[in-house]
Amino acid sequence: MSPLLSVRGLTTRYGDRTGCEDVSFDLHSGEVLCVVGESGSGKSTLLSTIALRMRAASGALAYATADGETLDLLTISEPRRRALMRTEWGYVEQNPRDGLRMAVSAGANIGEPLMAVGARHFGRIRETSSSWMRRVELDAGRIDDLPASFSGGMQQRLQIARNLVTGPRLVLMDEPTAGLDVSVQARLLDLLRTLTAQLHLACVIVTHDIGVARLLAHRLMVMQGGRVVEAGLTDQVLDDPQHPYTQLLVSSVLPA
Numbered sequence: 001m002s003p004l005l006s007v008r009g010l011t012t013r014y015g016d017r018t019g020c021e022d023v024s025f026d027l028h029s030g031e032v033l034c035v036v037g038e039s040g041s042g043k044s045t046l047l048s049t050i051a052l053r054m055r056a057a058s059g060a061l062a063y064a065t066a067d068g069e070t071l072d073l074l075t076i077s078e079p080r081r082r083a084l085m086r087t088e089w090g091y092v093e094q095n096p097r098d099g100l101r102m103a104v105s106a107g108a109n110i111g112e113p114l115m116a117v118g119a120r121h122f123g124r125i126r127e128t129s130s131s132w133m134r135r136v137e138l139d140a141g142r143i144d145d146l147p148a149s150f151s152g153g154m155q156q157r158l159q160i161a162r163n164l165v166t167g168p169r170l171v172l173m174d175e176p177t178a179g180l181d182v183s184v185q186a187r188l189l190d191l192l193r194t195l196t197a198q199l200h201l202a203c204v205i206v207t208h209d210i211g212v213a214r215l216l217a218h219r220l221m222v223m224q225g226g227r228v229v230e231a232g233l234t235d236q237v238l239d240d241p242q243h244p245y246t247q248l249l250v251s252s253v254l255p256a
């Protein structure tokens with residue numbers, strides 16, 4: 001089976017500083033990959049480069065579309081990039097305020113992406129918004145409330161619904177549970193695990209939290225200093241880490 005996303009030798013710089021260096025991996029449909037590492041290891045730079053928010057200095061990035069076309073992402077036009085983001089890709093920001101439109105209601109936040117791909121029937125859009133609110137365990141009775149009246153965990157659920165309502169095939173997430181209380185985090189992780197499995201989503205999730213990776217990821221990629229130092233199946237990497245840096249990461253959070 002050919003990969004959905006293929007990353008080869010991806011390198012991104014900030015002037016003469018390295019953001020990420022020579023990163024390669026394949027991501028298949030339905031696969032959840034967590035990128036872990038300490039602050040400054042290059043996780044966010046990698047995610048931003050894949051999302052085409054930052055320009056790669058070198059490397060290759062290919063995506064297999066739902067129509068069976070292979071896109072060279074580093075050379076696609078801006079309209080094509082925007083169309084891809086609207087239809088086949090999602091991006092969940094660490095801070096839900098960056099991924100939501102705070103000036104419109106919860107229902108509109110979920111309905112807008114549907115309208116952007118051509119939905120016009122107001123009643124059906126509202127119905128879909130309600131059903132997505134329930135699906136992410138929000139009270140659909142609050143469909144007309146503004147996001148600011150929701151808690152941080154609820155806003156993150158809303159952002160997830162806004163991203164998933166159009167049925168993307170690939171979702172990129174930047175620390176989706178960071179900054180939330182531990183109990184809220186646990187429920188959100190549970191929800192993400194259920195949704196990624198039910199929707200057969202391919203995800204790249206950036207996290208500094210090995211616990212998040214253990215719960216969500218099929219595969220792990222460990223970064224240090226902009227480079228991938230270890231990669232493999234989650235259980236394999238966490239139960240038998242080979243690289244000293246991974247050993248340090250694992251031993252600092254898991255009892256020996």
Ligand SMILES: Nc1ncnc2c1ncn2[C@@H]1O[C@H](COP(=O)(O)OP(=O)(O)OP(=O)(O)O)[C@@H](O)[C@H]1O
Nearest residue numbers: 014017018019037038039040041042043044045046
């Ligand atoms: N805007 C920037 N200008 C210059 N250097 C940057 C910039 N953003 C990141 N870097 C550098 O790039 C490297 C990778 O940073 P990056 O933010 O991708 O790491 P990270 O693992 O995502 O960290 P964090 O979890 O803190 O976001 C670091 O050395 C960082 O100092």
